[in-house]
Amino acid sequence: METLMKKLSEHGRVIVQETAEYDEKRQIFNKGIQRFPAAIVVCKTEQDVAEAVRFARQEDLEISVRAGGHHVAGTSVTHKGLMIDLSEMKKVRVEEKQKIAFVQGGATLGDVDQETQKYGLATPTGTVSETGIAGLALGGGLGYLRAKYGLTCDNMVAANVITAEGEQIRVSEDHYEDLFWAIRGGGGNFGIVTTFEFQLHPVGPEVLAIDVMYDYKDAKQVYQKLDEYLDKVSNDVSLNTMMMTMPPAPFIPEFLHNRSVITLTGMYDGDPKEGEALTQSLRELAEPIVDATAVIPYKKLQSKLDTMVPPAANFYGTSLYFSELSNGLLDELSSVLDNAEFPAMIQLWVYRRLRRNMIPITYSI
Numbered sequence: 001m002e003t004l005m006k007k008l009s010e011h012g013r014v015i016v017q018e019t020a021e022y023d024e025k026r027q028i029f030n031k032g033i034q035r036f037p038a039a040i041v042v043c044k045t046e047q048d049v050a051e052a053v054r055f056a057r058q059e060d061l062e063i064s065v066r067a068g069g070h071h072v073a074g075t076s077v078t079h080k081g082l083m084i085d086l087s088e089m090k091k092v093r094v095e096e097k098q099k100i101a102f103v104q105g106g107a108t109l110g111d112v113d114q115e116t117q118k119y120g121l122a123t124p125t126g127t128v129s130e131t132g133i134a135g136l137a138l139g140g141g142l143g144y145l146r147a148k149y150g151l152t153c154d155n156m157v158a159a160n161v162i163t164a165e166g167e168q169i170r171v172s173e174d175h176y177e178d179l180f181w182a183i184r185g186g187g188g189n190f191g192i193v194t195t196f197e198f199q200l201h202p203v204g205p206e207v208l209a210i211d212v213m214y215d216y217k218d219a220k221q222v223y224q225k226l227d228e229y230l231d232k233v234s235n236d237v238s239l240n241t242m243m244m245t246m247p248p249a250p251f252i253p254e255f256l257h258n259r260s261v262i263t264l265t266g267m268y269d270g271d272p273k274e275g276e277a278l279t280q281s282l283r284e285l286a287e288p289i290v291d292a293t294a295v296i297p298y299k300k301l302q303s304k305l306d307t308m309v310p311p312a313a314n315f316y317g318t319s320l321y322f323s324e325l326s327n328g329l330l331d332e333l334s335s336v337l338d339n340a341e342f343p344a345m346i347q348l349w350v351y352r353r354l355r356r357n358m359i360p361i362t363y364s365i
């Protein structure tokens with residue numbers, strides 16, 4: 001490890017089990033994952049990442065790469081291998097004229113929005129601000145701008161990658177096209193992305209944030225009416241729904257404790273006043289329990305769900321695709337929720353443009 005240490009930049013460092021920071025750095029979002037890397041390399045520069053890769057090859061150590069650490073399966077932490085930690089490489093720079101954001105591999109979605117919104121711009125990301133842009137973009141990236149601008153990976157225009165040989169290359173439509181294709185949705189393991197370049201679009205600064213809660217007993221009516229709505233709506237509207245039993249948590253109003261609900265959240269990307277008229281029927285799919293729909297800053301919408309994500313919990317999750325939202329499917333999902341041994345949540349990411357052949361459903365505990 002000492003040889004590697006000497007090759008790192010001034011603030012780059014190697015952490016081993018005896019180092020004070022070890023437990024904090026090896027721990028990822030899902031507390032159910034407990035693995036113990038032989039060492040963690042906290043990188044500060046692209047060169048640090050290249051040195052770490054070369055060292056791992058030389059010592060025959062398995063590599064894992066950690067960005068935001070949100071992958072529920074824990075693929076960013078290896079047991080007895082070398083964990084390459086990018087979480088201190090978080091710079092975001094905006095080229096306003098070209099509408100391009102240069103984003104380092106360890107940035108969170110919040111870091112990206114924070115910088116791009118200074119220019120009234122945004123790239124599509126996800127719905128929780130602490131998620132890492134790297135894992136999200138490499139695997140796809142679904143968020144409130146997806147109907148209009150696609151997934152995060154659709155907006156990637158180039159990237160700097162450290163290859164398995166420890167070489168630094170830039171990939172785009174014109175350079176290493178096959179690798180560029182692979183990192184737009186293929187996940188990790190094709191190299192380590194140190195900087196992404198994303199296309200930006202004018203968004204906000206204020207947007208209409210749709211936020212309605214219905215009683216779970218109205219599920220069939222809510223989803224049937226939502227299905228009809230999706231037939232007519234434009235790509236300015238992106239919507240997510242969640243079915244869950246509300247936990248008796250202090251940040252949740254008492255009248256909702258242990259109540260099974262459907263939440264409908266989303267965004268209208270356009271003039272908020274026009275959006276209010278166009279989305280009014282979403283607030284009347286059944287009798288709402290809560291309607292917090294409002295015009296709010298885009299940045300606030302992007303972190304609105306953060307409080308719903310407990311800082312220290314065990315998670316299990318899985319995702320499925322369905323071509324239609326039938327009553328039979330809703331019955332099956334309800335029974336999953338009713339019979340779960342732990343607090344469970346089912347997200348239905350309804351998708352207008354692809355809705356005839358894709359309704360991604362994420363189910364997590």
Ligand SMILES: Cc1cc2nc3c(=O)[nH]c(=O)nc-3n(C[C@H](O)[C@H](O)[C@H](O)COP(=O)(O)OP(=O)(O)OC[C@H]3O[C@@H](n4cnc5c(N)ncnc54)[C@H](O)[C@@H]3O)c2cc1C
Nearest residue numbers: 067068069070071075105126127132134135136142188193
């Ligand atoms: C609370 C929560 C909310 C979420 N919300 C959404 C959402 O709204 N939309 C959505 O699409 N997804 C969402 N996800 C899923 C999330 O996008 C994925 O779990 C994603 O992999 C997380 O990225 P990360 O950088 O935080 O994770 P990490 O665990 O750090 O990395 C994920 C994977 O990518 C690899 N990797 C990380 N950085 C790099 C890099 N620079 N180069 C190469 N490989 C790398 C890692 O080795 C690992 O295999 C959510 C997950 C959680 C836990």
